[in-house]
Amino acid sequence: MKLYDLPGPPSPRRIRIFLAEKGVEVETVPVNIREGEHMQEAFASKNKRRTIPALELDNGTVLTESDAILRYLEEKFPEPPLFGTDPEERAVVNNWLHIIDVDGFCAVADALRNSISRFENRALTGSRDIAQIPELAERGAKRIDYFFEDLEEQLNGQTYVAGDSYTVADICALVVVDFAGMAKKDIPDNCPNIKRWHEEVSARPSAQA
Protein backbone atom coordinates (compact mmCIF):
# COMPACT_ATOMS: atom_id res chain seq x y z
CA MET A 1 0.00 0.00 0.00
CA LYS A 2 0.96 3.65 -0.50
CA LEU A 3 0.04 6.62 1.65
CA TYR A 4 -0.36 10.01 -0.04
CA ASP A 5 0.65 12.42 2.65
CA LEU A 6 1.90 15.87 3.61
CA PRO A 7 3.17 17.20 6.95
CA GLY A 8 1.17 20.13 8.29
CA PRO A 9 -2.55 19.62 7.65
CA PRO A 10 -4.53 17.83 10.37
CA SER A 11 -6.09 14.94 8.42
CA PRO A 12 -2.93 13.11 7.37
CA ARG A 13 -1.45 13.64 10.83
CA ARG A 14 -4.13 11.30 12.21
CA ILE A 15 -2.80 8.55 9.97
CA ARG A 16 0.85 9.17 10.83
CA ILE A 17 0.19 9.11 14.59
CA PHE A 18 -1.85 5.93 14.18
CA LEU A 19 0.95 4.23 12.23
CA ALA A 20 3.52 5.38 14.79
CA GLU A 21 1.44 3.83 17.58
CA LYS A 22 1.34 0.60 15.60
CA GLY A 23 5.08 0.76 14.96
CA VAL A 24 4.43 0.36 11.25
CA GLU A 25 6.01 2.10 8.28
CA VAL A 26 4.15 2.44 5.03
CA GLU A 27 5.48 3.65 1.69
CA THR A 28 4.66 7.34 1.53
CA VAL A 29 4.19 9.60 -1.48
CA PRO A 30 4.34 13.32 -0.69
CA VAL A 31 1.64 15.50 -2.27
CA ASN A 32 2.34 19.18 -1.88
CA ILE A 33 -1.15 20.64 -1.71
CA ARG A 34 0.23 24.12 -1.00
CA GLU A 35 1.79 24.06 -4.46
CA GLY A 36 -1.40 22.65 -5.99
CA GLU A 37 0.05 19.20 -6.61
CA HIS A 38 -3.27 17.64 -5.56
CA MET A 39 -4.99 19.30 -8.50
CA GLN A 40 -2.53 17.91 -11.04
CA GLU A 41 -3.26 14.81 -13.06
CA ALA A 42 -0.73 12.49 -11.39
CA PHE A 43 -2.58 12.66 -8.08
CA ALA A 44 -6.06 13.59 -9.31
CA SER A 45 -6.17 10.45 -11.45
CA LYS A 46 -5.62 8.41 -8.29
CA ASN A 47 -7.97 10.44 -6.09
CA LYS A 48 -10.61 12.45 -7.86
CA ARG A 49 -11.59 13.99 -4.51
CA ARG A 50 -8.08 15.49 -4.50
CA THR A 51 -7.78 15.29 -0.75
CA ILE A 52 -5.02 13.97 1.42
CA PRO A 53 -4.48 11.63 3.08
CA ALA A 54 -5.28 8.93 0.55
CA LEU A 55 -4.30 5.28 0.85
CA GLU A 56 -3.75 3.22 -2.27
CA LEU A 57 -4.30 -0.46 -1.57
CA ASP A 58 -2.41 -3.23 -3.32
CA ASN A 59 -5.53 -4.04 -5.36
CA GLY A 60 -5.59 -0.47 -6.72
CA THR A 61 -8.47 0.82 -4.57
CA VAL A 62 -7.78 4.32 -3.28
CA LEU A 63 -9.26 5.22 0.08
CA THR A 64 -9.90 8.94 0.39
CA GLU A 65 -11.45 9.17 3.85
CA SER A 66 -9.28 9.18 6.99
CA ASP A 67 -11.91 7.17 8.87
CA ALA A 68 -11.78 4.36 6.29
CA ILE A 69 -7.97 4.49 6.17
CA LEU A 70 -7.68 4.13 9.94
CA ARG A 71 -10.12 1.21 10.02
CA TYR A 72 -8.27 -0.57 7.21
CA LEU A 73 -4.92 -0.10 8.95
CA GLU A 74 -6.44 -1.48 12.18
CA GLU A 75 -7.45 -4.63 10.32
CA LYS A 76 -4.08 -5.04 8.65
CA PHE A 77 -2.04 -4.19 11.76
CA PRO A 78 -4.19 -5.28 14.70
CA GLU A 79 -1.55 -4.80 17.43
CA PRO A 80 -1.83 -2.87 19.61
CA PRO A 81 -5.60 -2.55 19.20
CA LEU A 82 -6.59 1.10 18.88
CA PHE A 83 -10.34 0.72 18.26
CA GLY A 84 -11.14 -1.07 21.54
CA THR A 85 -10.95 -4.74 22.45
CA ASP A 86 -14.59 -5.86 22.71
CA PRO A 87 -17.87 -4.77 21.09
CA GLU A 88 -18.81 -2.43 23.94
CA GLU A 89 -15.41 -0.72 23.98
CA ARG A 90 -15.41 -0.44 20.21
CA ALA A 91 -18.88 1.10 20.41
CA VAL A 92 -17.67 3.86 22.72
CA VAL A 93 -14.64 4.51 20.50
CA ASN A 94 -16.84 4.66 17.39
CA ASN A 95 -19.34 6.94 19.09
CA TRP A 96 -16.61 9.38 20.05
CA LEU A 97 -14.93 9.19 16.66
CA HIS A 98 -18.13 10.48 15.08
CA ILE A 99 -18.58 13.20 17.69
CA ILE A 100 -14.94 14.30 17.27
CA ASP A 101 -15.39 14.35 13.50
CA VAL A 102 -18.66 16.29 13.35
CA ASP A 103 -18.53 18.48 16.45
CA GLY A 104 -14.77 18.93 16.52
CA PHE A 105 -13.11 18.56 13.16
CA CYS A 106 -15.93 20.06 11.08
CA ALA A 107 -16.29 22.96 13.52
CA VAL A 108 -12.62 23.89 13.27
CA ALA A 109 -12.65 23.44 9.50
CA ASP A 110 -15.71 25.72 9.26
CA ALA A 111 -13.99 28.33 11.43
CA LEU A 112 -10.75 28.30 9.44
CA ARG A 113 -11.77 27.68 5.88
CA ASN A 114 -14.53 30.29 5.89
CA SER A 115 -12.32 33.06 7.20
CA ILE A 116 -8.77 32.83 5.85
CA SER A 117 -8.00 34.41 2.48
CA ARG A 118 -6.00 31.46 1.18
CA PHE A 119 -9.17 29.34 1.36
CA GLU A 120 -11.19 31.76 -0.73
CA ASN A 121 -13.56 29.61 -2.80
CA ARG A 122 -12.05 26.55 -1.07
CA ALA A 123 -14.33 26.56 1.96
CA LEU A 124 -14.57 22.79 1.73
CA THR A 125 -11.89 20.32 0.69
CA GLY A 126 -12.38 18.55 -2.59
CA SER A 127 -12.38 19.31 -6.27
CA ARG A 128 -15.10 21.96 -6.38
CA ASP A 129 -15.05 25.66 -5.67
CA ILE A 130 -17.10 26.47 -2.58
CA ALA A 131 -17.47 30.11 -1.53
CA GLN A 132 -16.69 31.15 2.02
CA ILE A 133 -19.56 32.04 4.37
CA PRO A 134 -18.27 34.42 7.09
CA GLU A 135 -21.22 33.60 9.39
CA LEU A 136 -20.23 29.95 9.20
CA ALA A 137 -16.73 30.82 10.41
CA GLU A 138 -18.31 32.48 13.44
CA ARG A 139 -20.56 29.52 14.05
CA GLY A 140 -17.56 27.20 13.76
CA ALA A 141 -15.68 29.19 16.39
CA LYS A 142 -18.66 28.98 18.73
CA ARG A 143 -18.97 25.26 18.14
CA ILE A 144 -15.31 24.77 19.05
CA ASP A 145 -16.22 26.19 22.48
CA TYR A 146 -19.03 23.65 22.74
CA PHE A 147 -16.70 20.85 21.69
CA PHE A 148 -14.26 21.81 24.43
CA GLU A 149 -17.13 21.77 26.96
CA ASP A 150 -18.18 18.27 25.94
CA LEU A 151 -14.66 16.89 25.78
CA GLU A 152 -13.91 18.37 29.20
CA GLU A 153 -16.90 16.55 30.64
CA GLN A 154 -15.97 13.30 28.91
CA LEU A 155 -12.44 13.41 30.30
CA ASN A 156 -13.65 14.01 33.84
CA GLY A 157 -12.61 11.00 35.90
CA GLN A 158 -11.09 9.00 33.08
CA THR A 159 -7.64 9.02 31.55
CA TYR A 160 -8.52 8.86 27.86
CA VAL A 161 -11.37 9.91 25.59
CA ALA A 162 -12.99 6.49 25.39
CA GLY A 163 -12.08 5.22 28.85
CA ASP A 164 -8.95 3.95 30.52
CA SER A 165 -7.10 2.92 27.37
CA TYR A 166 -5.46 5.05 24.72
CA THR A 167 -7.36 4.62 21.44
CA VAL A 168 -7.81 6.15 18.01
CA ALA A 169 -10.33 8.51 19.66
CA ASP A 170 -7.39 10.11 21.48
CA ILE A 171 -5.49 10.43 18.22
CA CYS A 172 -8.38 12.12 16.45
CA ALA A 173 -9.19 14.36 19.43
CA LEU A 174 -5.53 15.41 19.76
CA VAL A 175 -5.44 16.36 16.10
CA VAL A 176 -8.66 18.37 16.45
CA VAL A 177 -7.48 20.20 19.57
CA ASP A 178 -4.20 21.14 17.85
CA PHE A 179 -6.16 22.09 14.71
CA ALA A 180 -8.33 24.36 16.89
CA GLY A 181 -5.09 26.06 17.94
CA MET A 182 -4.56 26.98 14.27
CA ALA A 183 -7.96 28.71 14.47
CA LYS A 184 -6.63 30.61 17.53
CA LYS A 185 -8.79 28.54 19.84
CA ASP A 186 -6.53 27.24 22.58
CA ILE A 187 -7.75 24.91 25.31
CA PRO A 188 -9.79 27.14 27.64
CA ASP A 189 -8.52 27.73 31.16
CA ASN A 190 -11.67 26.16 32.61
CA CYS A 191 -10.84 22.81 30.98
CA PRO A 192 -8.27 21.23 33.32
CA ASN A 193 -9.18 17.71 32.20
CA ILE A 194 -8.43 18.51 28.57
CA LYS A 195 -5.16 20.20 29.55
CA ARG A 196 -4.05 17.18 31.58
CA TRP A 197 -5.06 14.78 28.82
CA HIS A 198 -3.52 16.94 26.07
CA GLU A 199 -0.21 17.06 27.88
CA GLU A 200 -0.21 13.30 28.29
CA VAL A 201 -1.10 12.33 24.73
CA SER A 202 1.20 15.02 23.29
CA ALA A 203 4.11 13.50 25.24
CA ARG A 204 3.78 10.17 23.47
CA PRO A 205 6.43 9.83 20.75
CA SER A 206 3.67 9.23 18.17
CA ALA A 207 2.45 12.83 18.59
CA GLN A 208 5.55 14.02 16.71
CA ALA A 209 4.60 11.99 13.64
Added chain:
Amino acid sequence: MKLYDLPGPPSPRRIRIFLAEKGVEVETVPVNIREGEHMQEAFASKNKRRTIPALELDNGTVLTESDAILRYLEEKFPEPPLFGTDPEERAVVNNWLHIIDVDGFCAVADALRNSISRFENRALTGSRDIAQIPELAERGAKRIDYFFEDLEEQLNGQTYVAGDSYTVADICALVVVDFAGMAKKDIPDNCPNIKRWHEEVSARPSAQA
Protein backbone atom coordinates in the same frame (compact mmCIF):
# COMPACT_ATOMS: atom_id res chain seq x y z
CA MET B 1 -30.48 -3.29 24.37
CA LYS B 2 -33.05 -0.57 23.74
CA LEU B 3 -33.43 1.60 20.66
CA TYR B 4 -34.77 5.13 21.10
CA ASP B 5 -36.54 5.78 17.86
CA LEU B 6 -39.15 7.75 15.94
CA PRO B 7 -40.61 7.15 12.47
CA GLY B 8 -40.08 10.06 10.09
CA PRO B 9 -36.61 11.55 10.53
CA PRO B 10 -33.81 10.11 8.40
CA SER B 11 -31.25 9.08 11.06
CA PRO B 12 -33.30 6.45 12.91
CA ARG B 13 -34.56 5.08 9.61
CA ARG B 14 -31.01 3.91 8.85
CA ILE B 15 -31.10 1.77 11.97
CA ARG B 16 -34.54 0.34 11.26
CA ILE B 17 -33.62 -0.65 7.68
CA PHE B 18 -30.39 -2.21 8.94
CA LEU B 19 -32.24 -4.26 11.56
CA ALA B 20 -34.83 -5.32 9.00
CA GLU B 21 -32.05 -6.56 6.69
CA LYS B 22 -30.64 -8.54 9.62
CA GLY B 23 -34.07 -9.91 10.47
CA VAL B 24 -33.63 -8.73 14.04
CA GLU B 25 -36.08 -7.05 16.37
CA VAL B 26 -34.85 -4.84 19.18
CA GLU B 27 -36.85 -3.35 22.04
CA THR B 28 -37.85 0.11 20.92
CA VAL B 29 -38.72 3.18 22.97
CA PRO B 30 -40.50 5.91 21.00
CA VAL B 31 -39.24 9.47 21.58
CA ASN B 32 -41.52 12.05 20.06
CA ILE B 33 -39.09 14.81 19.13
CA ARG B 34 -41.83 16.80 17.44
CA GLU B 35 -43.48 17.20 20.84
CA GLY B 36 -40.14 18.00 22.47
CA GLU B 37 -39.88 14.68 24.31
CA HIS B 38 -36.15 14.57 23.56
CA MET B 39 -35.61 17.72 25.64
CA GLN B 40 -37.37 16.26 28.69
CA GLU B 41 -35.47 14.71 31.55
CA ALA B 42 -36.52 11.09 30.95
CA PHE B 43 -34.67 10.99 27.63
CA ALA B 44 -32.12 13.76 28.18
CA SER B 45 -30.76 11.92 31.22
CA LYS B 46 -30.06 8.94 28.96
CA ASN B 47 -28.73 10.97 26.03
CA LYS B 48 -27.47 14.42 26.81
CA ARG B 49 -27.04 15.05 23.08
CA ARG B 50 -30.84 14.69 22.88
CA THR B 51 -30.69 13.15 19.43
CA ILE B 52 -32.33 10.08 18.05
CA PRO B 53 -31.62 7.35 17.30
CA ALA B 54 -29.87 6.31 20.50
CA LEU B 55 -29.03 2.76 21.49
CA GLU B 56 -28.83 1.83 25.15
CA LEU B 57 -26.59 -1.18 25.65
CA ASP B 58 -27.14 -3.77 28.36
CA ASN B 59 -24.18 -2.34 30.29
CA GLY B 60 -25.87 1.07 30.38
CA THR B 61 -23.74 2.76 27.71
CA VAL B 62 -25.85 4.92 25.40
CA LEU B 63 -24.68 5.24 21.81
CA THR B 64 -25.80 8.50 20.24
CA GLU B 65 -24.24 8.28 16.78
CA SER B 66 -25.90 6.25 14.03
CA ASP B 67 -22.52 5.19 12.70
CA ALA B 68 -21.55 3.66 16.05
CA ILE B 69 -24.98 2.06 16.45
CA LEU B 70 -24.76 0.40 13.03
CA ARG B 71 -21.26 -0.94 13.72
CA TYR B 72 -22.32 -2.32 17.09
CA LEU B 73 -25.33 -4.06 15.59
CA GLU B 74 -23.10 -5.54 12.87
CA GLU B 75 -20.91 -7.09 15.56
CA LYS B 76 -23.84 -8.42 17.54
CA PHE B 77 -25.78 -9.69 14.53
CA PRO B 78 -23.13 -10.56 11.93
CA GLU B 79 -25.48 -12.26 9.44
CA PRO B 80 -25.92 -11.26 6.71
CA PRO B 81 -22.76 -9.13 6.68
CA LEU B 82 -23.59 -5.55 5.70
CA PHE B 83 -20.17 -3.93 6.10
CA GLY B 84 -18.37 -6.11 3.53
CA THR B 85 -16.76 -9.53 3.88
CA ASP B 86 -13.01 -8.86 3.73
CA PRO B 87 -10.74 -5.94 4.62
CA GLU B 88 -10.75 -4.50 1.10
CA GLU B 89 -14.55 -4.67 0.78
CA ARG B 90 -14.97 -3.20 4.23
CA ALA B 91 -12.59 -0.40 3.25
CA VAL B 92 -14.75 0.57 0.28
CA VAL B 93 -17.91 0.43 2.39
CA ASN B 94 -16.30 2.58 5.08
CA ASN B 95 -14.98 5.07 2.53
CA TRP B 96 -18.45 5.50 1.06
CA LEU B 97 -20.12 5.70 4.45
CA HIS B 98 -18.01 8.74 5.26
CA ILE B 99 -18.66 10.34 1.86
CA ILE B 100 -22.40 9.71 2.21
CA ASP B 101 -22.35 11.20 5.70
CA VAL B 102 -20.37 14.34 4.93
CA ASP B 103 -21.23 15.08 1.30
CA GLY B 104 -24.76 13.69 1.42
CA PHE B 105 -26.34 13.72 4.84
CA CYS B 106 -24.70 16.95 6.07
CA ALA B 107 -25.50 18.72 2.80
CA VAL B 108 -29.20 17.88 3.03
CA ALA B 109 -29.28 18.75 6.72
CA ASP B 110 -27.64 22.10 5.95
CA ALA B 111 -30.19 22.77 3.20
CA LEU B 112 -33.21 21.90 5.33
CA ARG B 113 -32.31 23.02 8.81
CA ASN B 114 -31.06 26.44 7.73
CA SER B 115 -34.19 27.29 5.76
CA ILE B 116 -37.33 25.89 7.41
CA SER B 117 -39.01 27.94 10.12
CA ARG B 118 -39.52 25.03 12.49
CA PHE B 119 -35.74 24.67 12.74
CA GLU B 120 -35.23 28.29 13.75
CA ASN B 121 -32.32 28.29 16.21
CA ARG B 122 -32.10 24.51 15.71
CA ALA B 123 -29.85 24.56 12.65
CA LEU B 124 -27.92 21.63 14.09
CA THR B 125 -29.24 18.70 16.09
CA GLY B 126 -28.27 18.56 19.73
CA SER B 127 -28.92 20.37 22.94
CA ARG B 128 -27.74 23.84 21.93
CA ASP B 129 -29.43 26.65 20.07
CA ILE B 130 -27.74 27.24 16.73
CA ALA B 131 -28.99 30.08 14.51
CA GLN B 132 -29.87 29.42 10.90
CA ILE B 133 -27.55 30.70 8.15
CA PRO B 134 -29.55 31.19 4.93
CA GLU B 135 -26.40 31.11 2.78
CA LEU B 136 -25.60 27.71 4.24
CA ALA B 137 -28.99 26.42 3.11
CA GLU B 138 -28.11 27.52 -0.42
CA ARG B 139 -24.71 25.91 -0.21
CA GLY B 140 -26.32 22.72 1.07
CA ALA B 141 -28.69 22.63 -1.90
CA LYS B 142 -25.77 23.07 -4.30
CA ARG B 143 -23.81 20.34 -2.52
CA ILE B 144 -26.75 17.95 -2.93
CA ASP B 145 -26.31 18.41 -6.69
CA TYR B 146 -22.64 17.52 -6.35
CA PHE B 147 -23.49 14.49 -4.24
CA PHE B 148 -25.87 13.27 -6.93
CA GLU B 149 -23.11 13.73 -9.55
CA ASP B 150 -20.65 11.65 -7.52
CA LEU B 151 -23.14 8.94 -6.63
CA GLU B 152 -24.20 8.69 -10.28
CA GLU B 153 -20.61 8.09 -11.29
CA GLN B 154 -20.07 5.56 -8.51
CA LEU B 155 -23.15 3.56 -9.56
CA ASN B 156 -22.05 3.45 -13.18
CA GLY B 157 -21.41 -0.18 -14.05
CA GLN B 158 -22.08 -1.62 -10.62
CA THR B 159 -25.27 -2.67 -8.89
CA TYR B 160 -24.73 -1.21 -5.44
CA VAL B 161 -22.88 1.72 -3.91
CA ALA B 162 -19.88 -0.27 -2.71
CA GLY B 163 -19.81 -2.90 -5.48
CA ASP B 164 -21.87 -5.93 -6.38
CA SER B 165 -23.28 -6.60 -2.92
CA TYR B 166 -25.93 -4.73 -0.98
CA THR B 167 -24.32 -3.13 2.08
CA VAL B 168 -24.90 -0.53 4.76
CA ALA B 169 -23.63 2.03 2.24
CA ASP B 170 -26.82 1.40 0.24
CA ILE B 171 -28.91 1.87 3.36
CA CYS B 172 -27.27 5.17 4.22
CA ALA B 173 -27.35 6.40 0.63
CA LEU B 174 -31.04 5.49 0.28
CA VAL B 175 -31.86 7.43 3.42
CA VAL B 176 -29.90 10.46 2.16
CA VAL B 177 -31.53 10.40 -1.27
CA ASP B 178 -35.01 10.23 0.30
CA PHE B 179 -33.97 12.94 2.79
CA ALA B 180 -32.92 15.10 -0.19
CA GLY B 181 -36.47 14.68 -1.46
CA MET B 182 -37.67 16.37 1.73
CA ALA B 183 -35.45 19.31 0.70
CA LYS B 184 -37.23 19.27 -2.70
CA LYS B 185 -34.17 17.79 -4.37
CA ASP B 186 -35.36 14.80 -6.33
CA ILE B 187 -32.98 12.53 -8.23
CA PRO B 188 -32.00 14.55 -11.32
CA ASP B 189 -33.10 13.29 -14.74
CA ASN B 190 -29.50 12.98 -15.84
CA CYS B 191 -28.83 10.35 -13.16
CA PRO B 192 -30.18 7.09 -14.62
CA ASN B 193 -27.86 4.98 -12.48
CA ILE B 194 -29.16 6.49 -9.27
CA LYS B 195 -32.75 6.05 -10.48
CA ARG B 196 -32.19 2.39 -11.30
CA TRP B 197 -30.42 1.78 -7.98
CA HIS B 198 -32.99 3.74 -5.98
CA GLU B 199 -35.84 1.74 -7.47
CA GLU B 200 -34.06 -1.50 -6.62
CA VAL B 201 -33.13 -0.71 -3.03
CA SER B 202 -36.51 0.90 -2.35
CA ALA B 203 -38.22 -2.32 -3.46
CA ARG B 204 -36.55 -4.33 -0.72
CA PRO B 205 -38.97 -4.94 2.17
CA SER B 206 -36.47 -3.32 4.56
CA ALA B 207 -36.99 0.07 2.89
CA GLN B 208 -40.44 0.24 4.51
CA ALA B 209 -38.94 -0.01 7.99
